[in-house]
Amino acid sequence: MQKNPTFTSLVAVGDSFTEGMSDLLPDGSYRGWADLLAGRMAARTPGFRYANLAVRGKLIAQIVEEQVPVAVAMQPDVITLVGGLNDTLRPKCDMGRVRDLLTEAVERLAPACKQLVLMRSPGRQGPVLERFRPRMEELFSCVDDLAALHGAVVVDLYGAPSLSDPRQWDVDRLHLTAEGHRRVAEAVWQALGHEPEDTEWRMPMPATAPPAWVARRVGDARFARQYLLPWIGRRLTGRSSGDGLPPKRPDLLPYEGPSA
Known part of the structure; x- marks a missing residue:
C-alpha cells in the first residue's frame, strides 16, 4: 500500500454500520465512521x-441489487463494502448464498475503483456474539479470501480489543457509539496508507467498575423493551428498519462535512 496516497473520491456501500448509527448529530441525523473518513x-x-x-x-x-450497480457507475477512487452481517443474525441464514452474493459484489466493485476496502466487522462481547460467532467467522473468512484474490484491503475490526468492549456500543447493543465510529474511521484511514492520527485505536479502554446488579437489570429490561422486542417483531413479519428509506448520501458530490 502506497504511503499517504491521494484519493479524490469515496463511495461507501452497506447497512446501518456504514450509515453511521448510532453516532447521532444534534439535528437527528447520523454521522459515523464513513463521514469521518470522508472529512x-x-x-x-x-x-x-x-x-x-x-x-x-x-x-x-x-x-x-440496489447499491453495487450505483457504486460501479460512479467509478470512484475508493469503495468501502461492509455487508452480510445482518444476514448472519437472522434465525435462518443460507451462508452459501451469502458467500456467493458477497463474491458477486466484490467481483463487480473491485474493477470499478482504485482501492476496494472490506472489513471484518466488530463484535460486542455478550451472548448474542457467542450465538452467531460461527456464522460471523465464516463470513470473515470469505472476506479474507476475496480480498486476497481481488487486491482489496481488509480492516480487521473483529480482532480489535477496543471494539469488543460493551462501552463502545450504544444502548441498542447493535451499533457503535461516536467513539467507536471514530476508532473505525482511524482504522480505515491507516489501512489506506495514511499516517496514524491515533496509534492506539485498537487498545482496550481503561478498566472501570462494572455497573451494579440493579443497574444491569434495569438496562437489560430497557434494551428488551425498546430494541429487542421490536427487532424480533420485524424478523417475524419480514420487515426491516430501512424499509422505504433512501440512501444516506446518494450522489457523488464534493464533501464539506465533519472531520476526525
Whole structure:
C-alpha cells in the first residue's frame, strides 16, 4: 500500500454500520465512521467527492441489487463494502448464498475503483456474539479470501480489543457509539496508507467498575423493551428498519462535512 496516497473520491456501500448509527448529530441525523473518513480525505484533497449509499437493515442481496450497480457507475477512487452481517443474525441464514452474493459484489466493485476496502466487522462481547460467532467467522473468512484474490484491503475490526468492549456500543447493543465510529474511521484511514492520527485505536479502554446488579437489570429490561422486542417483531413479519428509506448520501458530490 502506497504511503499517504491521494484519493479524490469515496463511495461507501452497506447497512446501518456504514450509515453511521448510532453516532447521532444534534439535528437527528447520523454521522459515523464513513463521514469521518470522508472529512479527513476531503481536508487533504480539494474537491474531494463522497457518496454514502448505505441504508440500515439491508441484507447482502439488497446491497448487491440496489447499491453495487450505483457504486460501479460512479467509478470512484475508493469503495468501502461492509455487508452480510445482518444476514448472519437472522434465525435462518443460507451462508452459501451469502458467500456467493458477497463474491458477486466484490467481483463487480473491485474493477470499478482504485482501492476496494472490506472489513471484518466488530463484535460486542455478550451472548448474542457467542450465538452467531460461527456464522460471523465464516463470513470473515470469505472476506479474507476475496480480498486476497481481488487486491482489496481488509480492516480487521473483529480482532480489535477496543471494539469488543460493551462501552463502545450504544444502548441498542447493535451499533457503535461516536467513539467507536471514530476508532473505525482511524482504522480505515491507516489501512489506506495514511499516517496514524491515533496509534492506539485498537487498545482496550481503561478498566472501570462494572455497573451494579440493579443497574444491569434495569438496562437489560430497557434494551428488551425498546430494541429487542421490536427487532424480533420485524424478523417475524419480514420487515426491516430501512424499509422505504433512501440512501444516506446518494450522489457523488464534493464533501464539506465533519472531520476526525
